[in-house]
Amino acid sequence: MSGSSAAGWGPFEAIRGLRPDGVIPQVTPIRRLLPDVPTEQDxxxxxxxxxxxxxxxxxxxxxxxxxxxxxxxxxxxxxxxxxxxxxxxxxxxxxxxxxxxxxxxxxxxxxxxxxxxxxxxxxxxxxxxxxxxxxxxxxxxxxxxxxxxxxxxxxxxxxxxxxxxxxxxxxxxxxxxxxxxxxxxxxxxxxxxxxxxxxxxxxxxxxxxxxxxxxxxxxxxxxxxxxxxxxxxxxxxxxxxxxxxxxxxxxxxxxxxxxxxMGRLPFDELDVLVVDEMGKDKSGTGMDTNVLGRCWVHGIPEFESPSIAAISVHRLSAASHGNASGLGLADVIPARLLEQIDLRASYVNALTSGAGGARRSRLPMVLEDDAAAVLAAVTMSGRRDWSELRLARIRDTLSPNELMVTPALLTEAAERFDLEIAGTARDLTDASGSLGGWQDDDDVGSGKE
Incomplete structure (x- = not known):
């Protein structure tokens, strides 16, 4: 979608101004332990x-x-x-x-x-x-x-x-x-x-x-x-x-x-879910509603769990070829994702799917970069004390068993037999405003363009 350059935008600073004391906690990689997973070897x-x-x-x-x-x-x-x-x-x-x-x-x-x-x-x-x-x-x-x-x-x-x-x-x-x-x-x-x-x-x-x-x-x-x-x-x-x-x-x-x-998130309640990538290769709705706990077919959430206050999604998969049908399941996106959208492909698919598909293709709030998008999601989550923020990050809804989580969730994870720490704490976004890497000293899965 042309004409959506973030140059000169001001919403990020405006949001920061609402919470000058607000610092998003660092995140730590965790993974779900899945013993005896049935797998076809050939x-x-x-x-x-x-x-x-x-x-x-x-x-x-x-x-x-x-x-x-x-x-x-x-x-x-x-x-x-x-x-x-x-x-x-x-x-x-x-x-x-x-x-x-x-x-x-x-x-x-x-x-x-x-x-x-x-x-x-x-x-x-x-x-x-x-x-x-x-x-x-x-x-x-x-x-x-x-x-x-x-x-x-x-x-x-x-x-x-x-x-x-x-x-x-x-x-x-x-x-x-x-x-x-x-x-x-x-x-x-x-x-x-x-x-x-x-x-x-x-x-x-x-x-x-x-x-x-x-x-x-x-x-x-x-x-x-x-x-x-x-x-x-x-x-x-x-x-x-x-x-x-x-x-x-x-x-x-x-x-x-x-x-x-089926894989599902290991937490029933989140303030913010950060999704690196969505796309038609991930789910018919871009992000699997069974993982997100929201469907919006009738304009309201239609799953009892998980309950997620705000969702940010940060890029569209290459395999989607611009089809961003389902984008309306998110609350906020960076401007970069806007540039990836093919409106014709998205709307043809959404309208073919009926009223529910059309509702799920509404445009979320658009911010300058990944950092601004996450900050907006945190701001709209309703969490007053950000030190208690329940934020999780996943690569996509096909991969809900590998996450990055804030300390509030890390404390909970440490008490569970089915979760383990998989890395060290790091900032969610880097100095350029992009999502940081998934692996220690590595940018694999970082979401950088």
Missing amino acids: PYAAAQAALAPLASAVRPGARIAVTAGSRGIHDLVVVVRAAVDWLRAAGAEPFVVPAMGSHGGATADGQREMLAGLGVTAESVGCPIEATMETVVLGNLPDGTPVHHDALAAKADGVLLVNRVKPHTDFHGPVESGLAKILAIGLGNHAGAAALHAGGIPSLGGAIEAAARVVIAQGKILGGLAIVENMLERTAAVELVAADGIADAAETALLQRAGSL
């Missing part, structure tokens, strides 16, 4: 083994579309490559199709770019990447809503879904984010995503299930490779869900497993 082999039951369903020469979405799944490239290799060994002709609704600015080129940003290229997965925004309508829901399906997938001889199964950021039900969603919304492209979201969040879960069943009834869905990740955002399991188990009990069981493994 996701490639696990994916290929999971596909074995499909051997009789793949005929030689069949063109099979393999889905790839817009999320930053840790082993996405590995699992897609495994699926492509397995299909080719079975005699099929696989190709990858983006399955991400309206993301990438709702253009075929934009979606190819998003996949490339996630490492999914023709070279990395070993087959062509084919993309289109065109759809065919396969039927209608009982209320008349059309069920759109990607035109390339519709022309294929079969479709193999690949996606992570996890709790959704807006609603909870028997089926949330996973195979049914990538089938109904991801492969629905812009038109399909808009149609299903038009009924609002309360009806979205049911619409996804119903639309997925309409597509499955066409007989071309081979099944879905479901990736379940652990609280370290590493693959815990790769399992095949048969077509008749998608949007049904088999997918629900995986969702429950994923929910039990």
